[in-house]
Amino acid sequence: MKTRLSLTVNGETHEVLVPVHKTLLEVLREDLGLTGTKHGCELGECGTCTVLVEGEPVLSCLALPVEMEGRAITTVEGMAEGSTLHPLQQAFAELGAAQCGYCTPGILLTAQRLLEDNPVPTRTEIKEALAGNLCRCTGYTKILDAVELAALRMGRQPAAGR
């Protein structure tokens, strides 16, 4: 059975007609063409498919779009403002925090939420925030470094709304 839904993703509202049991992950990737959100396990175990819903990290492989109507969804495609990258994206690129890049979108969004809650996190706080996001390439070192660098840069120039 298909249902018609209205989803607001990265500030744009989309009408979709999807089976009710289709996950948010599938709808984002297959119906909205937002393939920046990746799948790692489809069981809520690896954090790869993390998106933000009303600013909160949500595992999109476990979320149903029917619950998402009227709520603001952010994917990695929505992190940059126009062509200006989010400081986290910039820092991840500069420090080599993305190797294969597959876990990167989920980690970026989780870190974005962390920095909104806690603009000057300690390394331990960053580790705790990212403990649900597996990465097999980096050993996490450059990821933690990049979050620290982004926090530093954002703290220096607090932008409106952050």
Added chain:
Amino acid sequence: MGTTPDPSRSMLSEGAKPPSMEKHEFSVIGRPLPKIDAWAKVTGETKYADDLFLPRMAYGKILRSPHPHALIRRIDTTRARALPGVYAVITGWDLPRVKFGILPVSQDEEALCTEKVRMVGDAVAAVAAADEETAARACELIDVEYEPLASLMSIEESLGHPEVRIHEYGDGPNVHKNVSLQFGDVEAAFARADLVREDVFFFEGNTHLPMEQHAAVAAWGPDGKLTLWSSTQTPHYVHRLLAKILDVPAAHIRVIATAVGGAFGGKLDPFAHEIAACKLSQLTGRPVKIACTREEVFYIHRGRHPVLMWIKTGFTQDGGITGCHLKTWLDGGAYGSYGVASVFYTGVINPVTYKIPVYKFEGARIFTNKPPCGPKRGHGTPQPRFALECQIDKAAEQLGLDPAEMRKRILHEPFTKTANHLTVTTIGLGECIDKVVEASGWRRKWKGWCRPPALPAQPVLGEASEGAVTSAPSDKKRGIGIACSAYLTGAGTAIYWNSMPHSGVLLRADRGGGIAVLCGATDIGQGSDSILAYLPAEILGIDPKDIRVHAADTDLTPVDLGSYSSRVTLMCGTAAIQAAERLKGAIAEATGRKLGVAPQRLAFRDRKVGVPDDWDKAIPFAQAVELAESMHGVLAFAGSYAPPKRAGKYKGGGVGPSPCYSYSACVVDLTVDEESGEVELHDVWIAHDIGRALNPLLVEGQVEGSVYMGIGEALMEAQIFRKGLHKNPSMLEYKSPTTLETPEIHTILVETDDPEGPFGAKEAGQGPLLPVIPAIANAVYDAVGVRIDEIPIVPEKILKGLELRRQGKPPRVGPERIPLFTFKEPIVVESAFGQPAEAMAARPFADAPSSGDSR
């Protein structure tokens, strides 16, 4: 939005060197530049195989065997075909009846099994349908009648039941490969020793666990030509094998490796889903995608072999090694895969790290009814590294030697040969040991061998990680351990015999000064695309951003054999240098004529070409390119690389040779909780001989990733099966380290400027994993006096060891016996230990002009 640099700016704009730049100073090499694909990766733009959606695309699913070993009596696809939305259903009978395998000597696989399944997860049929759900439902409607056979789930079972045969080929019933090599008289070497140790170790198998599941999209066009986009590390081998498997001329097949979301050796074989997607596309006239589930990836596997090891080594009073004899038994799983290479690799790299004047190696790979094992980061070498480094630790204790000092005494000599005829060039291991000993505070932290067993809280020293504990509860014991390793920088031989280049690069210069680099190398996250931009940029004096890299497309790019054996930077890098030097020569000739100077006097830098002493007259690179195109016609130059031919002249001598070897030393500082048996890592110091860091940021990333993966293998990761079924085929149950279990990793790069490497570079992607595992095992012993001779070191084993100690028994947990097994009569060859390396061996295709002023 922060004051972040604009990615559109030159990568080199900050701190660009003035033209008076000294010789030997580089403009690109050695700088921590972002990877060229970094921007796409942080914005989600990178397209992995499952991100491809083609018009009219169908979705495929594979039906897999629920039995570990069974005959297929009948397959009936009638009900599946009748399901609405199903486009096609195939079995192995729809494919050409040829068996294949990645190695020419092990042609034992079928994409879809026709008569027999040999493991749970073996593919037996495939479906293409309008959507994934329909395809999955159709798989359930395929009726397969199996006749279950006795299944063999361990080395002992397979050797103990020769009447049950998993395959009909090999070196004996259920023995895939039996190898025996002897270099000198080991018995005489043991007779000369002051101490001879025999130890038995076991290393449980584990898997790659890439974040991206394998996926492929095939499109077989109406012109009869096939394109396959796949998450593969080796488009070239897939291309070759598809031609055989599908019985289609290779000229009509194009394989494109999409961005690979992690691989670590797990995407190096041709897989059922790739082949089924091709066939289904041919039948349906539609593109077909098959994306594996996470559970399927655990069965596809080809990961770390479980290896049982017996090792006997003779030591002298001062720590020298007189000789070593190693026996390994590999649990290979159900198919050959890379297994013949894996057996050799458990033996042949061992003599590269230290002076081992006499060496004997016996190895056997045994078939079992489990997913086949193959190459995982370090391919066959982490297991014996664990064994030898732990044995050296035990010997050091018996000899009363500092284990760091002992290792320094037995370093291999640079530019000499090993017992098994491998040529070693530069060796930075001594410096690596010094650096980790220094950085870790080893001399203060290591308390010697005679510490009281139940020491009260230890003082914790300066470099400890944040929140340093100054006293620990008495059931928590701190320990420190060291280990070392060596690894090859590229296999010296291809997996099929040929005299062609191992890597090729095409460079084309645009009017306007841009450069296109075409190369078959596959970027699996390690940064090979970036290396292919950095090296030509360095030589041509332009910005890496002026270069576009087109990689891993068998239609467009010269062959590179694949991203395995740590070969890519050295091989495609050297080929890229050759191509760039040829282009540079052509540009210099034209520019020299224009400026009225000899081409040799010209320097290339800052996007200009000119005479260094008269730099004001230098002309823009783009203009120089146009002058050159006017003189020579289209500017397209090729570079080729094949390793020096240095294989030992004995059967089996082709596995192990490499242009050069990297070295690593590692110190681990940890705490063991005697109450729970849990290990908490505090810090890992690792020093790695990289030859030269072409980009230190990327090298560090490879080292850190290797250390992390070693930690997972040492402490938690394991492929475990019960009655053929994987016990933990999910990312939750298959434990791997999160941010919380990963300690601070302190990476130190040691540069030795190897004459074989591009600008002196060696490998970084695999070697640094090797010492981490034994360093952890040795640190656990230092902490609680318990030897865990079996990987992974889980809390249960530590508690068992502590219990043994309390009972006054030897506090050691590990395998107690080795199989009754007869190895082949050894191939006996004289030890080449200590012989000088030949003058740098001539390489095929190495006739490029010297790199001149760019070095």
